[in-house]
Amino acid sequence: MAQYFRKNGVIYGMTKQGKIVYGGLRALERELRKEEWRDARYTIIVDENTFQHCLPLLIGTVEALQEAEFVEVPVGEECKSIEVAAQVWQTLMEGGADRQSVIVNLGGGAVCDLGGFVAAGYKRGIRHINVPTTLLAMVDAAIGGKTAIDFGGVKNSIGHFYPSVMTVVEPAFLETLPQQELLNGQLEMVKTAAVCDSTLYGRLLAERDIRSADIKEVARIKARVVKADPYDCSIRKILNFGHTFGHAIEVYTSVPHGVAVGIGMQAAMYLSVKKLGLAEELYNSYCRWLHNLVTPPHYTLKDVEQMLPLMHQDKKSTAGVLRCVLLQDLGAAVIDVEVSDHEVRDAMLKLAR
C-alpha cells in the first residue's frame, strides 16, 4: 500500500522496498515455489561475463528459472542506454511477456540499473528481482530501488525509484569476480560502515579477506537507510560520503568508481578533522589502510582547479556552495556541511602524491 511523506512542501508517494534474501540462491529457490510466483514467466538479463560465470549456478540451483528466457546485453556501462532498453522491451514483446512476467537481473550494478529501468517501463511496471553478482551491487547498487540509464552524455540521467521485489545476496558469485571489481566493492563497504557502524568499520579495516557475514551486514545497513529515506531527501545522503570528491577524481583521472570514492573519503575525513573535530588518529589510520590498497593519485593545484567545477556540478552543490557529508565520529555522519573552495583545494592537495 502506498504511504506518503512530506518534505519541503512536496508530497512523495512511497513504494514498498523489496525484501533482501540473505540466504542466497537456495533461499531464492524456496521463494519462487510460493503461490505468488505460480503464473510468473521469467526473463533473465545477463551480460557476457555473467552469462558465462553466473547463469549456470543460478539455473542449476533455482528450478523455477530453468525454463526462463534470457537476454544478453553489453558489458558494463554500455548496457545503460535507451537503445539497449528498447531492445530488451522488443524481446519481451516478441516473447509475449505480460504483466505476470518477471525480469531477473543477473549482473553487477549496470545490469541491475538497466533491468530495473526496463521493468519499470514495461506495461507500466512489472516485477523484477535483482541477483547481484559484483560486490558493489550486493552491498549497494542492487538495493534501494534506484534504476537508471545514461542519456545525453550524462550518467544516470533518466530513471525511476522502482524497487525490485527481491534482492538475493549470494556471495558465491564473487569467486570469478576480478580483483579490481572486488576492491571497488570493498571501498564502498568501508564507506557505508564509516557513516553507520563504527564496529563494522573497525572489523573491515582489520580483516584481510571480505567475509560473507560482512557483505550481508553492509547490505542490511543499506536496506535500513533506504527504508528510512527511499527518495534520497535526507538521511540517505550519508551514503554519499566521499562521493563529492570521488566523482570529480573519477571523471578527471579515470580511476574506477570505488577507488575514486576511497580516495574521496580521505578528503572527506581530512575536512571532518578540520571542521567537525573528528579524531585525527582516525584519519591517519584510514590513510594507512587505504594506501596499502590504492596508490594516491598524482595531480597539482592546476588539476584541482579543473576538478572544482566538476564538484560544483554535483547535485550536492547549491548556489555555488559545496555541501558535503562529513563525520563527527565513525557512525556519526552530518549531511549538507558547507565547504568553501579554499577548503576543497586544501583537502584535495593533501591527497596527491
Ligand SMILES: NC(=O)c1ccc[n+]([C@@H]2O[C@H](COP(=O)([O-])OP(=O)(O)OC[C@H]3O[C@@H](n4cnc5c(N)ncnc54)[C@H](O)[C@@H]3O)[C@@H](O)[C@H]2O)c1
Ligand atoms: N542504483 C544504484 O543505487 C546504484 C548504486 C551504485 C552504483 N550504481 C551503478 O552500478 C554500476 C556499477 O556497478 P558494478 O561496479 O557492479 O559494475 P558492472 O555492473 O559494470 O560490473 C563490473 C564488471 O564485472 C563483470 N562481472 C559481474 N559479475 C561478475 C562475476 N560474478 N564474475 C566475473 N565477472 C563479473 C561485469 O560483466 C563487468 O565487466 C554503475 O553503472 C553505477 O552507476 C547504481
Ligand SMILES: [Zn+2]
Ligand atoms: Zn558509489
